[in-house]
Amino acid sequence: MDGVIADHLNKHLTLYNRDYEDQLTFADLQGKKLREMAKCGIAVQKYYQDPTFFRDLVVMEGSQSVVKQLQENYEIFIATAAMEFPLSFQAKYEWLTEHFDSIPKSNIVFCGDKGILHADYLIDDNSYNFKNFKGKGILFTSPHNVYETEYARVNNWQEVAAMFLG
Amino acid sequence: MDGVIADHLNKHLTLYNRDYEDQLTFADLQGKKLREMAKCGIAVQKYYQDPTFFRDLVVMEGSQSVVKQLQENYEIFIATAAMEFPLSFQAKYEWLTEHFDSIPKSNIVFCGDKGILHADYLIDDNSYNFKNFKGKGILFTSPHNVYETEYARVNNWQEVAAMFLG
Structure with a gap:
């Protein structure tokens, strides 16, 4: 969900920069999690504790239409690691x-x-989610994972469409 | 969760009998769902819409200790069909x-x-949950399922312990 169909990073970065008077950009986050670059460290996760944080995230470009197309040929589930942020x-x-x-x-x-x-497949931006997964993991590009090479990768939803419907 | 480690039926029946001035018992529910026997029919599900309904359910007898024992030999997940009652x-x-x-x-x-x-296994009181499940379904006895014969059955947590640890 987050980082694949929901753009949590843009909002997270904007709130962090505002509250900590910083100017971090996506370029600064290549190969890094925000919590590794933020002045406040792991405390930057506090935004996820706000019950409204996830309510107004921007939909990742192309995800809605590609999911609908995929549903014509595949059974699609949306899974999210929500237990970290009940x-x-x-x-x-x-x-x-x-x-x-x-x-x-x-x-x-x-x-x-x-x-x-x-x-059969799991599209996720966090490769640690593939560790115990028995199907095929497909890494959805996010700044933090750009240097990972172990998994098949899609950079956007057009590439998801090409992979499964092409 | 419900009907296996959490006793939702006792509370559901008590609230229904109080509000509809009825005297249904577990004996009346043999082979039947409460919604089939309730004067109000499917409307009896309304109790599940109360955000607090599931908060104070009684723990099913023996479930806590047997789950702990099982954890010594198995990886245990608790799954619940919560999406029906967000x-x-x-x-x-x-x-x-x-x-x-x-x-x-x-x-x-x-x-x-x-x-x-x-x-590998799913312990559940609703056999329809076994339909798409690829592992082995084990039916946990509840009044509504007593006449079902298609699946392995456990009547209580002592029988779960005997099956997996015996």
């Missing part, structure tokens, strides 16, 4: 039902360890 | 962290279709 449940659910109403509620999964998912 | 997320999460603190948050799953779970 206050986010309601906002994430509302965001999904607003922006991805083609996904039935039965196909939404809030989990922790994504190794519990029984699926 | 207002229940917070209460279910709080209940789990209160009563099953041996389960790491990473092993909690809120889902819909349990076919998404990658596990």
Whole structure:
């Protein structure tokens, strides 16, 4: 969800720069998590504890239309590691039902360890989610993962479409 | 979760009998869902829409100690079909962290279709959850399922212990 269909990083960076009077850009985050570059370190995760943080995220470009196309040939589930931020449940659910109403509620999964998912493919921006996953992991490009080479990679939703519908 | 480690039925029946001046018992529910026997029919599901309904459910007898014993030999996940009742997320999460603190948050799953779970076994009181599940389904006895014969059955947590640790 985050970093694949929901753009959490733009909002996170904007809030951080505002509150800490910093000017970090996506270029500064190549190969780094925001918490590694932020003046406040791990405390930058506090924004995720705000129950409203995930409610108004911008939809990743092309994700809605490509998901709908994929649904014609594949069974699509949306999984999100929500257990790290339990206050986010309601906002994430509302965001999904607003922006991805083609996904039935039965196909939404809030989990922790994504190794519990029984699926052929997992598109994710965090490669650690592939560790216990039994299907094929596909890395969705995000600044923090640009130097990783171990997994198949898609840079955007057009490339997802090309991979699965091409 | 519900009907396996959390006793939702006792509370549901008590609230229904109070509000509809009825005297339904577990004996009346043999082979039936409450919504089939309730004067109000499917409207009896309204109790699940109360965000607090799932917060104070009684823990099923023996479940805590057997889950802990199982964890010595198995990786245990708790999965619940929470997507049907999105207002229940917070209460279910709080209940789990209160009563099953041996389960790491990473092993909690809120889902819909349990076919998404990658596990060897699924202990559940609703046999429809086994339909898309690729592992072995084990039916946990509840009044509504007593006449079902298609799946392996456990009547209580002592029988779960005997099956997996015996």
